Amino acid sequence: MGTVAVHGLCKSFGKVQALDGVTLDVPDGSFFVVLGPSGAGKTTTLRAIAGLEKLDAGSVHLDGRDATGDAPAARDLAMVFQSYALYPRRTAYENIASPLRARRCSSSEIAAAVEQMSSLLHIERLLQRRPAQMSGGEMQRVALARALVRRPRAFLMDEPLTNLDLKLRVEMRTELTRIHRSLGATFVYVTNDQVEAMSMADRVAVLKEGKVQQVGTPTEVYERPANQWVAGFVGSPRISLLACRAEGDRLVGEGWTLPRPRWTTAEDGRPLLLGLRAEDLSVEQRGDASLPGELYGLEPLGDRTVVDVRVGTEILKVKARPTVTGTPGERLHVTVDLDRAHLFDAGTGLALSEAGR
Amino acid sequence: MAVSVDEAVSTGPARDHTPSARRLGGRGRSVLEVALLTVLAVVMLFPVLWMIETSIKENRDVYAIPAKFFGFKVTLDHFKDVFAASGGGRSALSVSFLNSIVVAGVSTALATVLGVPAAWAYSRFSVKAKKDQLFFILSTRFMPPVVVVIPIFLMYRQVGLIDNKLGLILIYTAFNVPFTIWMMKGFVDEVPAEYEDAAMLDGYTRLQAFWKFTLPLLLPGIAATAVFALIFSWNEFVFAIFLTSSDSVRTAPPAIAGLIGGTTVDWGLVAAASVVFALPVLVFAYLVRKHLVAGVTLGAVRR
Numbered sequence: 266m267g268t269v270a271v272h273g274l275c276k277s278f279g280k281v282q283a284l285d286g287v288t289l290d291v292p293d294g295s296f297f298v299v300l301g302p303s304g305a306g307k308t309t310t311l312r313a314i315a316g317l318e319k320l321d322a323g324s325v326h327l328d329g330r331d332a333t334g335d336a337p338a339a340r341d342l343a344m345v346f347q348s349y350a351l352y353p354r355r356t357a358y359e360n361i362a363s364p365l366r367a368r369r370c371s372s373s374e375i376a377a378a379v380e381q382m383s384s385l386l387h388i389e390r391l392l393q394r395r396p397a398q399m400s401g402g403e404m405q406r407v408a409l410a411r412a413l414v415r416r417p418r419a420f421l422m423d424e425p426l427t428n429l430d431l432k433l434r435v436e437m438r439t440e441l442t443r444i445h446r447s448l449g450a451t452f453v454y455v456t457n458d459q460v461e462a463m464s465m466a467d468r469v470a471v472l473k474e475g476k477v478q479q480v481g482t483p484t485e486v487y488e489r490p491a492n493q494w495v496a497g498f499v500g501s502p503r504i505s506l507l508a509c510r511a512e513g514d515r516l517v518g519e520g521w522t523l524p525r526p527r528w529t530t531a532e533d534g535r536p537l538l539l540g541l542r543a544e545d546l547s548v549e550q551r552g553d554a555s556l557p558g559e560l561y562g563l564e565p566l567g568d569r570t571v572v573d574v575r576v577g578t579e580i581l582k583v584k585a586r587p588t589v590t591g592t593p594g595e596r597l598h599v600t601v602d603l604d605r606a607h608l609f610d611a612g613t614g615l616a617l618s619e620a621g622r
Numbered sequence: 623m624a625v626s627v628d629e630a631v632s633t634g635p636a637r638d639h640t641p642s643a644r645r646l647g648g649r650g651r652s653v654l655e656v657a658l659l660t661v662l663a664v665v666m667l668f669p670v671l672w673m674i675e676t677s678i679k680e681n682r683d684v685y686a687i688p689a690k691f692f693g694f695k696v697t698l699d700h701f702k703d704v705f706a707a708s709g710g711g712r713s714a715l716s717v718s719f720l721n722s723i724v725v726a727g728v729s730t731a732l733a734t735v736l737g738v739p740a741a742w743a744y745s746r747f748s749v750k751a752k753k754d755q756l757f758f759i760l761s762t763r764f765m766p767p768v769v770v771v772i773p774i775f776l777m778y779r780q781v782g783l784i785d786n787k788l789g790l791i792l793i794y795t796a797f798n799v800p801f802t803i804w805m806m807k808g809f810v811d812e813v814p815a816e817y818e819d820a821a822m823l824d825g826y827t828r829l830q831a832f833w834k835f836t837l838p839l840l841l842p843g844i845a846a847t848a849v850f851a852l853i854f855s856w857n858e859f860v861f862a863i864f865l866t867s868s869d870s871v872r873t874a875p876p877a878i879a880g881l882i883g884g885t886t887v888d889w890g891l892v893a894a895a896s897v898v899f900a901l902p903v904l905v906f907a908y909l910v911r912k913h914l915v916a917g918v919t920l921g922a923v924r925r
Binding site for chain 1: 814823828
């Protein structure tokens with residue numbers, strides 16, 4: 266068992282409201298990612314679960330039992346800190362052994378567990394070193410080993426890959442997913458990197474300014490963002506948003522019209538934002554759903570080229586084949602896959618009901 | 623973004639400015655510096671040198687006119703007199719040194735035991751009106767200690783702490799605790815709280831996390847702070863002379879001062895006692911000098 270549930274977490278630091286009613290339900294055995302920009306309250310949420318933060322309001326339930334006031338040690342959780350927080354005067358071996366020493370395991374048990382962990386994470390040769398003698402990636406593995414050496418209720422990870430270089434980060438992503446699968450344990454993983462969230466998570470909670478914006482599978486969050494902000498935060502290149510309004514069976518924007526998507530229920534004249542992801546746009550003209558614009562710039566990325574097209578005053582990001590060419594200022598049409606477009610209320614930013622879809 | 627770029631640009635020339643300003647002085651300035659420092663060193667060190675010389679001179683050389691800087695006969699008689707009474711047994715001075723050791727040692731230990739956890743608490747926990755409390759603690763060091771001598775004397779007379787080592791220990795502890803809290807808070811602030819967080823998740827209690835993980839990292843700071851507290855207690859004169867009277871309780875500073883006066887002054891003995899009095903502090907400071915420098919810069923400069 267390893268379910269984690271938090272309800273209505275509130276926490277302020279002075280005048281800053283770090284958490285504003287955060288409610289999350291982490292199912293047993295899931296890889297649950299809390300995603301958000303810096304300052305969104307992700308780390309505070311994690312620390313609240315761990316019992317390191319005194320809450321202004323709200324409750325933490327572990328395995329269905331109220332653990333709100335419990336000491337961190339009583340919660341049976343393990344955590345990987347963003348800074349790794351390895352004990353500086355101790356060797357890697359002693360760092361990894363620490364959770365077992367705290368539980369008064371015998372030294373033979375400890376030796377066996379540390380050995381098993383170090384072979385799982387390929388850090389056998391580091392065991393006698395101190396943190397100061399290790400690289401960032403090595404410290405990260407030792408910190409991970411210290412968390413994994415026990416079988417706690419759940420693992421809490423606070424941006425464990427943020428301080429690694431890109432290559433190592435990609436490697437560790439795969440490795441963490443593998444470890445999660447082989448352990449079948451509950452992971453609560455905090456990150457500001459949406460790629461990590463998309464590639465590793467079973468479920469994602471998107472946090473902004475201490476409030477949960479959306480919870481769902483990575484696909485749900487990507488395909489059906491609950492609001493304009495989530496749509497903008499998740500996805501790279503960033504989703505393009507065009508101001509428009511519905512008029513009869515058409516969507517009318519600044520210098521363009523599109524057929525109104527069948528599923529939208531917006532009444533005429535209401536200010537809307539049309540959200541278009543780069544992969545749902547094309548610079549090859551086909552069909553009647555297209556926007557007139559002019560070429561603004563090209564970003565060749567190797568496997569693809571992102572074409573910036575100016576439509577009215579907005580810049581649309583369009584994903585195109587790497588062979589695409591053009592000169593800035595050139596007139597062109599951008600074909601829109603309207604079935605995959607998103608509409609948001611321009612005032613509230615909330616996604617329009619997509620019931621018909 | 624724009625702000626950070628501006629800052630990055632503006633710091634560049636400012637940094638370049640310092641070395642060029644130093645270069646302006648050139649060699650002439652460094653000669654002047656050396657000369658001034660030499661004069662200063664002589665002025666500062668002469669009394670110390672004279673004290674040491676007097677302590678190893680025979681009495682007739684001590685009173686010789688003109689004074690002998692070199693070529694006197696070296697004797698350790700004065701040092702013998704510091705520790706042994708003329709009729710055999712312990713001298714009153716040696717008792718006072720023992721008293722000083724007890725009073726300074728115990729009050730420093732007490733201040734450390736009380737001050738370090740307090741500093742940890744002020745650093746780690748959100749305490750109501752923390753800044754006001756810390757200011758209040760510091761403010762007890764604002765006034766010159768002499769100001770409270772009379773009230774303390776009257777209070778001590780009521781509770782029977784006059785002419786009592788415990789009385790001195792308590793007053794020195796009271797002076798050293800605020801100092802310890804302030805100095806140690808700087809050191810605790812330097813140790814990331816995450817070590818304790820990690821330890822608590824490992825399964826330790828908060829106190830165990832402090833004791834096993836943070837405290838070892840604080841030892842250099844504790845050493846530096848304790849040395850300062852020790853030096854204060856060891857050197858303290860005003861309270862010692864007001865609050866003690868008998869030879870069996872008196873600490874070294876008033877005891878040495880008591881040697882001066884009367885019809886004749888045994889300057890050799892005074893000098894020898896002063897040397898003995900100065901030595902422990904010098905040795906201690908020398909032993910922990912690395913921590914002392916690291917400690918002072920770590921604790922005071924960064925925050």
